Amino acid sequence: MKIFGNKNTSETVDERTELEKKFEEAGRKVGKSTGKAAQKGVNAYRSVVSNLEESGAIDKVKGAGTKVSSFTEDAFQKVEGAIKEVVDSVSKKKPEKDE
Helix, strand or coil: CCCCCCCCCCCCCCCCCHHHHHHHHHHHHHHHHHHHHHHHHHHHHHHHHHHHHHHCHHHHHHHHHHHHHHHHHHHHHHHHHHHHHHHHHHHHHCCCCCC
């Protein structure tokens, strides 16, 4: 309680138009529905991942990926070696031109 009766006369004034207010309300509604849909997707993803982890399928897939990666790396090394051999043999057979 104030001694001299000075009242707080400040009011919050909303200077937005009705259109701006409608846009804000629509945005809030869309945001809520989008958030719910996103949360459902995240929950579904987590349940799938947990089911795969429980069954051990993720470890099998990781193992298969490692095997494929090593196989492709070996194949690339063999091809690279063969290319080097062919290039070396062609460059040895080809006489050098002196001009």
